[in-house]
Amino acid sequence: MSESHGSKERKYSIVLFSDDSSVRQAIIGALGNRVAPEMAEHVIHEFATGAALRLFVDGKKPGSDKPIDLFILDAESVPEGGLGIARQLKDEVFNCPPVLVITGRKADAWLAAWSRAEANVLHPIDPFTLSATVADLLRTRTTALSTL
Numbered sequence: 001m002s003e004s005h006g007s008k009e010r011k012y013s014i015v016l017f018s019d020d021s022s023v024r025q026a027i028i029g030a031l032g033n034r035v036a037p038e039m040a041e042h043v044i045h046e047f048a049t050g051a052a053l054r055l056f057v058d059g060k061k062p063g064s065d066k067p068i069d070l071f072i073l074d075a076e077s078v079p080e081g082g083l084g085i086a087r088q089l090k091d092e093v094f095n096c097p098p099v100l101v102i103t104g105r106k107a108d109a110w111l112a113a114w115s116r117a118e119a120n121v122l123h124p125i126d127p128f129t130l131s132a133t134v135a136d137l138l139r140t141r142t143t144a145l146s147t148l
Contacts, residue, residue, distance in 0.1 A: 026125040029127070069138055
């Protein structure tokens with residue numbers, strides 16, 4: 001990402017949703033400060049409830065100088081899972097950023113497709129798989145936005 005404000009590179013903004021704080025910490029730990037050496041750092045906004053996540057998303061104005069670049073949603077969250085939230089985001093957010101869902105089983109890939117998520121990764125979190133997937137999604141998003 002070569003967007004910069006002054007001499008400072010804009011950080012990627014990642015929204016992370018899971019009702020389980022240990023899952024959120026595993027994801028944050030797996031992603032570190034940046035997902036690839038050539039990419040900008042990121043900031044992670046953590047949410048334990050769907051309601052809090054929606055309030056945050058609703059507060060973002062189109063054309064914001066701090067847009068959301070990626071959603072990471074835990075499909076295993078209760079009482080509201082990340083798959084339903086993913087589908088709602090895709091239905092309701094104009095030009096919705098990519099969504100990555102964390103699913104419990106390989107067989108849940110069809111649910112990830114139903115939710116319209118661009119990618120899914122399995123529990124337990126593998127840091128290498130997660131970082132590579134996030135890097136790919138952010139690169140794709142950056143490329144798509146630069147062609148607009």
